[in-house]
Amino acid sequence: MIALEQVEVRRGTACIIQDLTLSLTPGLVHVVIGPNGTGKTTLIRALFGDLPISRGGIRIGDQALRPNSRLGRGQAWRSHFAYMPQDTHLDIALTALEVVVVGRLGRLGLHIDDETLELATQRLDAAGVLHLADRDIGTLSGGQRQMVLFAQVMMREPRVMLLDEPVSALDLRHQIRLLDLVRLETRKRDLATVVVLHDLNLACQYADRLIVMRPGASAIMGAPTDLISAALIADTYGASVEILRDGRGNPVIQPIGSLGGDPPPVPPALFSPGA
Numbered sequence: 001m002i003a004l005e006q007v008e009v010r011r012g013t014a015c016i017i018q019d020l021t022l023s024l025t026p027g028l029v030h031v032v033i034g035p036n037g038t039g040k041t042t043l044i045r046a047l048f049g050d051l052p053i054s055r056g057g058i059r060i061g062d063q064a065l066r067p068n069s070r071l072g073r074g075q076a077w078r079s080h081f082a083y084m085p086q087d088t089h090l091d092i093a094l095t096a097l098e099v100v101v102v103g104r105l106g107r108l109g110l111h112i113d114d115e116t117l118e119l120a121t122q123r124l125d126a127a128g129v130l131h132l133a134d135r136d137i138g139t140l141s142g143g144q145r146q147m148v149l150f151a152q153v154m155m156r157e158p159r160v161m162l163l164d165e166p167v168s169a170l171d172l173r174h175q176i177r178l179l180d181l182v183r184l185e186t187r188k189r190d191l192a193t194v195v196v197l198h199d200l201n202l203a204c205q206y207a208d209r210l211i212v213m214r215p216g217a218s219a220i221m222g223a224p225t226d227l228i229s230a231a232l233i234a235d236t237y238g239a240s241v242e243i244l245r246d247g248r249g250n251p252v253i254q255p256i257g258s259l260g261g262d263p264p265p266v267p268p269a270l271f272s273p274g275a
C-alpha cells in the first residue's frame with residue numbers, strides 16, 4: 001500500500017496539490033484524469049520524488065517521503081518505481097534494445113549477460129516493437145518511442161508503475177496493446193500502478209480506480225462505475241456529456257457540447273482533501 005497523507009506540492013508560488021490524502025493499492029490500476037494544468041504530472045513526479053512535497057507525507061512500506069526529505073532524490077526511494085515521463089524525447093545515441101536494457105541499470109555490470117538481453121528482447125516483443133530493436137532511438141516516431149520506453153518500464157522490478165500519458169502518440173491498436181500490458185503486469189506483479197490518461201473512455205475501461213483532479217474542488221477517487229456522472233464531467237471539464245454503458249456496465253462518455261463560456265479557471269490551489 002502506498003499512502004499519501006495530506007500532501008501539498010507547490011510549483012513556483014502556486015499551490016498545485018493541497019491536502020491530498022489517498023491510498024494506492026497493489027494489484028490495481030489507478031487512472032488519473034482531469035483538465036489540463038490540474039496537477040496530474042505534478043502528482044506523478046511528486047510520487048517519484050522528482051518534485052518536493054511541501055507538507056504531509058508519502059509512505060511506502062516503512063519508508064516515508066516528507067517535506068525537505070532527501071530520500072526522494074535517492075536511489076532507495078526511486079528503486080520502488082518504474083517511471084515513464086510524458087516527454088519521451090531521448091537525446092542519446094542508443095538503439096531501442098539498449099534503451100530497454102538500461103531498465104536494468106542498477107544491476108548491470110560491464111558485461112551484459114545473455115539473460116538480460118533475452119529479457120529485453122522479450123519485452124520489446126511483448127510491446128510489438130521487436131523489429132525496431134537495432135534502430136537508433138532518436139530515429140523512431142513518437143508512438144514507436146512510447147512503446148520502446150514502455151518495454152523499458154517492464155524491464156524494471158518496481159512496486160509502483162508510474163506512466164504519464166503513455167498512449168498520447170499511439171494509434172488505437174497500440175493504445176489497447178499497451179494498456180492491456182499495463183493491466184497484465186499490474187496483476188501479475190502485484191504493482192500499484194498510476195496512469196495519466198486524457199481519453200475518458202479508455203480511462204473508464206482500464207481503471208480499477210479513477211483519480212479525478214478537479215479544478216478548485218476535491219480530488220476524488222473511486223471505481224469508474226461509482227464515480228462517473230454527467231454532473232461530475234460538467235463540473236470538472238465544463239463539458240456537456242451523456243453517460244452510456246458498454247456491455248460490461250462500464251461508463252461510456254458521449255460528448256454533447258461545451259457548457260459555453262470559457263473553460264473553468266484553474267485556481268492556484270487545486271485540491272481539498274482527497275477521498
Ligand SMILES: Nc1ncnc2c1ncn2[C@@H]1O[C@H](COP(=O)(O)OP(=O)(O)OP(=O)(O)O)[C@@H](O)[C@H]1O
Nearest residue numbers: 011012013016035036037038039040041042043266
Ligand atoms: N516549473 C513550473 N513553475 C510554475 N508552475 C508550473 C511549473 N510547471 C508546471 N506548472 C504549473 O503547475 C500546474 C500543474 O501542471 P501539471 O503539468 O502537473 O498539469 P497536468 O494536469 O499534468 O496538465 P496537462 O494535462 O496539460 O499535461 C499548471 O498550472 C502548470 O502551469
